[in-house]
Structure formats: C-alpha cells, structure tokens
Amino acid sequence: MRVLVIEDDQETASFLRRALKEQGHVAEYAADGQTGLELARANAYDVLIVDRMLPKCDGLAVIGSLRAEEIGTPALILSALGEVDDRVKGLRAGGDDYLTKPYAFSELLARIEALARRKSPEEGSTRFVVGDLVLDRLSHKVTRAGEPIMLQPREFRLLEYLMKHAGQVVTRTMLLENVWDYHFDPQTNVIDVHVSRLRSKIDKNFATPLLHTVRGAGYTIRDSAH
Amino acid sequence: MTALTKLFRTTTFRLSLTYLALFGAAAVVAIFYIYWNTTVLLTRQLHDTIDAELKGLAEQYADGGLTQLVRTVADRSQTPGSSLYYVADPQGHRVAGNLTSITQELSNSLGPVEFEYSRPAEGGIETRLAFANVFRLPGGYRLIVGRDIEDRRELARVIRSAMLWGLGVMALFGIGGGYLVSRNLLARIDAVAATTRTIMEGDLTGRLPINGSGDELDRLSQSLNLMLARIEQLMAGLREVSDNIAHDLKTPLNRLRNRVEAALREPYGEPTYREALERTIEEADGLIKTFNALLSIARLEAGAGGDNKESLDVAAVVHDVAELYEPVAEERGITLRAEPVEPVFVRADRQLLGQAIANLVDNAIKYGAPERAHSGNGSEPEVSVAIHARGPMAEIIVTDRGPGVPSPDRDRVLDRFVRLEASRSEPGSGLGLSLVAAVARLHGGALRLEDNRPGLRVVLSLPAENRALLNVAGHQTPGAELRSA
Numbered sequence: 001m002r003v004l005v006i007e008d009d010q011e012t013a014s015f016l017r018r019a020l021k022e023q024g025h026v027a028e029y030a031a032d033g034q035t036g037l038e039l040a041r042a043n044a045y046d047v048l049i050v051d052r053m054l055p056k057c058d059g060l061a062v063i064g065s066l067r068a069e070e071i072g073t074p075a076l077i078l079s080a081l082g083e084v085d086d087r088v089k090g091l092r093a094g095g096d097d098y099l100t101k102p103y104a105f106s107e108l109l110a111r112i113e114a115l116a117r118r119k120s121p122e123e124g125s126t127r128f129v130v131g132d133l134v135l136d137r138l139s140h141k142v143t144r145a146g147e148p149i150m151l152q153p154r155e156f157r158l159l160e161y162l163m164k165h166a167g168q169v170v171t172r173t174m175l176l177e178n179v180w181d182y183h184f185d186p187q188t189n190v191i192d193v194h195v196s197r198l199r200s201k202i203d204k205n206f207a208t209p210l211l212h213t214v215r216g217a218g219y220t221i222r223d224s225a226h
Numbered sequence: 227m228t229a230l231t232k233l234f235r236t237t238t239f240r241l242s243l244t245y246l247a248l249f250g251a252a253a254v255v256a257i258f259y260i261y262w263n264t265t266v267l268l269t270r271q272l273h274d275t276i277d278a279e280l281k282g283l284a285e286q287y288a289d290g291g292l293t294q295l296v297r298t299v300a301d302r303s304q305t306p307g308s309s310l311y312y313v314a315d316p317q318g319h320r321v322a323g324n325l326t327s328i329t330q331e332l333s334n335s336l337g338p339v340e341f342e343y344s345r346p347a348e349g350g351i352e353t354r355l356a357f358a359n360v361f362r363l364p365g366g367y368r369l370i371v372g373r374d375i376e377d378r379r380e381l382a383r384v385i386r387s388a389m390l391w392g393l394g395v396m397a398l399f400g401i402g403g404g405y406l407v408s409r410n411l412l413a414r415i416d417a418v419a420a421t422t423r424t425i426m427e428g429d430l431t432g433r434l435p436i437n438g439s440g441d442e443l444d445r446l447s448q449s450l451n452l453m454l455a456r457i458e459q460l461m462a463g464l465r466e467v468s469d470n471i472a473h474d475l476k477t478p479l480n481r482l483r484n485r486v487e488a489a490l491r492e493p494y495g496e497p498t499y500r501e502a503l504e505r506t507i508e509e510a511d512g513l514i515k516t517f518n519a520l521l522s523i524a525r526l527e528a529g530a531g532g533d534n535k536e537s538l539d540v541a542a543v544v545h546d547v548a549e550l551y552e553p554v555a556e557e558r559g560i561t562l563r564a565e566p567v568e569p570v571f572v573r574a575d576r577q578l579l580g581q582a583i584a585n586l587v588d589n590a591i592k593y594g595a596p597e598r599a600h601s602g603n604g605s606e607p608e609v610s611v612a613i614h615a616r617g618p619m620a621e622i623i624v625t626d627r628g629p630g631v632p633s634p635d636r637d638r639v640l641d642r643f644v645r646l647e648a649s650r651s652e653p654g655s656g657l658g659l660s661l662v663a664a665v666a667r668l669h670g671g672a673l674r675l676e677d678n679r680p681g682l683r684v685v686l687s688l689p690a691e692n693r694a695l696l697n698v699a700g701h702q703t704p705g706a707e708l709r710s711a
Binding site: 196 | 511554580658
C-alpha cells in the first residue's frame with residue numbers, strides 16, 4: 001500500500017513512516033499542505049493521511065481541492081479536534097474517515113487499510129465468503145459449511161462489516177462507528193461481548209475458528225487455513 | 227465629573243426637564259385661552275351696556291333735546307355704579323356727568339375710545355381705566371358714555387401674576403422633584419456600579435442591592451444577581467474542576483511515571499519492559515479518555531455542539547443503546563429491559579443523546595450488578611430503560627436495583643470527578659453523569675436522581691417535540707426482542 005502522510009510535526013511524521021514501513025507499506029511524506037497537494041496530484045496513492053491543521057494550506061482545504069479535481073484517493077483526517085461537529089465538518093469536506101489525536105497506531109493502521117480496501121470491487125458485492133462461511137447480503141442469510149446460522153439483525157450487520165474487511169484488522173471503535181453509528185467511547189467492553197456472542201454462533205461448533213481477536217487492536221475474520 | 231453635572235446628565239433628570247417644559251407650555255396656553263375668552267366676553271357685555279345707555283339717552287334727547295339730555299345725565303350720574311357720563315359744551319367744559327374732567331385727547335376724539343380717568347378714593351385720587359363712546363351733538367356739544375373697566379385691567383394683572391407664580395412654582399417643583407428622583411435613582415445606580423466594580427476586581431460574592439420595592443430597577447438587579455450567582459457557580463465549578471484535573475490527571479500521570487521508572491530499574495530485561503510498556507499504554511489510554519470526557523463536558527457547558535440537533539425518536543435511540551448494552555448486562559447476570567413505547571420525538575444531537583443514555587445504562591449495569599444489590603431483599607438484578615411523556619417533557623428513566631445514591635449525595639454526584647466511595651472499585655472517571663447532565667442542559671432538559679426503593683432511578687428529561695400528527699400508526703415497538711431470559 002502506498003501512503004502519503006501530510007503532517008507538519010516532524011516526529012509524528014517519522015513515527016508514522018517508520019511504523020507504516022514495518023507493516024510493509026510505502027510511506028511518503030509532506031510537511032505542509034501545499035507540498036502535500038502537489039504530491040497527491042502527481043502520484044497515485046492508496047490512502048492519504050492528512051493532519052487537519054497544516055501550514056500554508058489547511059488539511060480540509062487540501063482534501064477539498066483534490067475532490068474538486070476529482071481525485072478520489074481515500075483520505076483519513078487526523079485532528080486534535082474530536083467533537084462530533086468537527087468530525088462532521090471533516091467528512092463534509094471530502095474526508096473519508098476521521099481520527100482524533102491522540103490515537104493508537106493500531107487504530108490508524110486498521111482504518112487506512114479499511115479505506116484502501118474501499119476501492120476494491122468486493123465493496124459492492126452481494127456475497128461475502130470467508131472459508132466455509134457465506135453471508136448473502138440480499139437474502140440476509142448466513143451459512144457455515146452449508147448449515148444456516150440464525151443471527152439477530154445487529155449481529156448480521158456486525159458480521160457483514162467484519163466480512164467486508166475480511167483479512168483486515170477491525171477495531172472496536174470502527175465497529176461502534178460503522179455498525180451502530182455511534183462515535184462516543186462506551187466505557188464498558190460492550191463491543192467485545194457482541195463479538196463473542198457472534199463468535200459463539202459462527203465458530204462454536206466448528207473445528208476452525210474464523211473470527212480472531214487481534215491483541216491490542218481489535219478483531220479480524222479470516223480463513224486461518226490460508 | 228462633579229456630582230451635580232453627573233446628576234444633570236441622568237436620564238431621569240433630563241426627562242423631568244422635558245416634562246416640565248411641556249407642562250409649562252400647556253399651562254401657558256390654557257391660561258391664555260381663559261384670559262382671552264374672558265376678555266372677549268367682558269368686552270361684549272361692555273358694548274351691550276353702553277349701547278343700552280346710549281339708546282336710553284338718545285330717546286331722552288329726541289324727547290326733550292339737549293336740556294332733557296343734560297338732566298337725565300345729571301340724574302344718572304347721581305346713582306353710584308361703574309357707568310360714566312360726560313356732556314361737554316363746544317369749549318370742552320363740563321355741562322353734566324360724573325367724570326370730573328376729560329383730557330383734550332378724549333374731547334377731540336369720536337367713537338369708541340379707551341382712556342384713563344381720575345376719581346377720588348380713600349387717601350387721594352386714583353387713576354382708573356375706562357371705555358367710552360363719544361358722540362357729537364348738534365351745536366358742538368359732545369356726549370361721552372362709558373364704563374369703568376379698571377376691573378378688566380385688574381383681571382389681566384391677576385392672571386399674569388398667577389401665570390408667573392404658577393410657572394415659577396411648577397419649575398421649582400419640577401426641577402426639585404427631578405433632582406430628588408434622579409438623586410435617588412443615581413444613588414441606586416451608583417451602588418450597582420460600585421458592586422459591579424468589586425465583582426470585576428474578582429470578588430464574585432458581591433450582589434446588587436435590592437430595596438424590595440419590586441420596581442424595574444429591583445427586577446433588573448434580581449436578574450443580574452441570578453446571573454451573578456450562575457457565574458459564581460460556574461467559576462466555583464471551574465476552580466473545582468482545575469483542582470480535580472490536577473488530582474485526577476496528575477495521579478495517573480504520576481503512576482505512569484513511577485511504572486516507567488520502576489521498569490527502567492528492573493534488571494530482568496525485555497519481558498518486564500514489555501509488560502511495563504503495555505501497562506503504560508493502558509494508563510495513557512485511560513488518561514486520554516478522561517481528558518476527552520472533560521473536554522466534551524467543557525464544550526457542552528459552553529454551549530457548543532448544539533449545531534447537529536435534529537428531530538429524532540428517543541425511543542429508537544433508547545432501543546439502540548439497550549441493544550448495545552444487552553449482552554454486557556446478560557454477561558453480568560442483569561436483566562436489561564427496554565420498555566416498549568410509542569415514538570417520542572425530541573430535537574437532539576443523536577450522538578450526544580446516544581452517549582448520554584449509554585452512560586446512564588452503563589452506570590446502571592455497573593452499580594446494579596448482583597453482588598452490589600442488597601442481599602436478602604429479594605429484588606431482581608434488573609435494569610430498565612423507559613420513556614414517559616410528562617407534559618411537555620420526554621423523560622428517559624433508567625432504573626437499577628443496586629445500592630442507589632443516598633439523597634444528600636444526589637446533587638453532588640452530578641459534579642465532575644465525584645465518585646462515591648462504594649464505586650471506587652469500578653473503573654470509571656467520575657465524569658459519566660456530569661456529561662449526561664451537560665447534555666441535558668444543552669438540550670434544555672434536566673437530569674435528576676431518585677430513589678428506586680431499592681436502587682437508583684435516573685430521570686433524563688428533554689423537551690419533547692409536538693409531533694403527534696407524525697406518529698404513524700404501526701411503528702415497531704422496540705424492546706420486545708431484547709428481553710434476556
């Protein structure tokens with residue numbers, strides 16, 4: 001994955017680049033909005049990580065200009081402003097996701113991987129398959145090894161989101177935001193309990209578990225045989 | 227600015243001057259009108275009287291010529307009254323009449339004329355005003371018939387002096403009254419200004435004086451005092467918050483620092499370091515959460531975050547939240563019940579409302595857990611979320627069967643960082659209820675805690691939107707499938 005980091009704080013930027021490289025991604029870097037805009041125009045990136053407050057050209061303006069030129073590279077906004085209205089402003093300006101500082105790198109990584117995947121054709125498909133688990137988005141049916149699995153509507157959406165990002169790490173906040181559409185931080189491990197319920201329905205009676213916990217990050221659904 | 231110029235510049239004083247001028251002008255007009263009309267009336271009466279006299283004398287003259295006229299005039303002159311007569315021969319000498327002498331000017335004039343004449347009075351001779359008609363008789367004789375109109379002159383004098391005195395007294399009372407009223411008002415305003423200055427200098431306990439008269443200034447002072455009380459409360463809150471921040475953020479920061487230091491001293495190497503670092507991250511995350519919650523509360527209390535309000539169904543939000551928490555509740559052996567209700571619409575920010583309800587449910591589950599419930603009272607470990615419409619408010623009611631909150635603490639727990647001793651063992655920042663209270667305030671609602679006998683009953687009330695017409699029949703009643711066995 002080729003990532004452009006537009007961030008004016010040198011230390012944050014170098015931390016991000018090093019960490020992204022460790023994950024096997026190519027990370028390039030711009031220290032101000034103007035340079036970032038030029039780089040984003042000239043090269044094809046999979047994801048942009050844009051700090052909201054930048055010298056010369058503010059982060060939202062960078063994304064706004066790109067969108068005006070019909071450059072649709074997914075962009076994650078990083079900001080110290082974390083309130084709902086800030087998020088709404090960021091997304092309205094053309095950002096695809098919004099992450100508040102300070103953040104865990106695992107959260108950032110999970111989010112940009114999810115963003116990069118957005119462009120893939122799987123996004124719009126009507127059937128998700130992971131190993132012998134099949135989810136049909138049209139008929140709302142889930143089967144594992146041909147056996148039907150009964151899910152509550154919310155469990156279905158949870159599984160749908162996990163399977164849409166099969167093989168990727170999905171964090172608890174991503175689940176809360178995308179499955180429940182809430183952006184606050186529930187104090188209790190509510191998401192974990194939902195996931196473990198889902199797990200008991202899809203994994204319990206089968207030899208190979210598909211839904212895995214990624215320590216310190218979140219969850220992933222994948223066929224471990226691969 | 228001297229005290230006097232300050233006084234003269236007050237609105238009250240200027241107003242009284244303006245009114246004084248207006249009333250003075252009105253009084254002058256009224257008096258002048260009365261005077262004018264009186265004069266006209268008197269003049270007409272005068273002319274009528276003189277005309278009647280003349281008519282009588284003309285008849286006498288027609289009867290018996292000059293001789294009879296002179297006799298009649300002499301006769302009439304005997305009767306006391308204000309009628310004046312004079313018959314003059316061609317040389318101007320008196321032939322008959324009660325006027326002792328006439329001036330040259332009068333003897334030469336003809337027709338109606340106003341003149342002054344002298345007559346004996348107590349202690350000498352007085353000059354009086356008269357009006358007369360002068361006729362020429364055949365043979366160079368003249369007849370002057372008139373009336374004394376000194377009374378009229380007197381009337382004019384009286385009215386003029388009444389006007390002057392009246393205006394003078396009015397001005398005196400007006401300016402004096404204005405002065406007194408302004409001074410009184412100015413004194414009160416000065417007191418307000420003085421209080422304001424002491425408040426600006428940092429003494430927030432100052433309050434504006436109220437004299438209990440209930441007038442507009444009193445009412446204004448009362449409102450301002452309420453505002454001051456609110457400001458004082460906010461400032462006290464701010465002070466308390468900064469103290470609490472110092473405590474609740476510094477304590478974990480210190481713990482974090484100690485841990486890192488201890489890890490550095492450890493001789494055992496990587497596994498220990500790793501564990502220490504992981505705990506450090508956990509601690510940092512906790513700090514970040516606390517910090518975020520604090521910022522949110524501060525922003526909500528400053529009135530920010532109200533831009534994303536929309537009309538939404540509280541029942542749907544309650545349903546969502548109940549569904550989100552139901553597995554956790556079940557895991558802890560608590561039945562979470564969301565009472566099925568009709569849609570109730572409020573204008574709210576969905577995220578904030580969702581978070582507020584989530585905080586309430588989260589608390590209820592944490593503190594309503596079985597091991598916390600009173601033993602032996604037979605109450606089920608149960609948390610319920612219900613919505614009631616009470617008048618114009620929609621009330622979201624979250625109840626639990628935990629130990630509850632003793633009534634003296636009920637207001638206090640809404641403050642930031644306040645955690646009851648019993649809850650210290652549970653993770654939490656002590657900001658959850660403060661945030662709910664802030665959300666309630668932002669939406670024009672309120673949060674109150676009540677006794678659930680046993681347990682806690684938290685009521686979050688929000689102004690409901692009148693959407694009765696939009697309540698479509700057949701709306702899915704939430705909650706039914708949430709009942710956990």
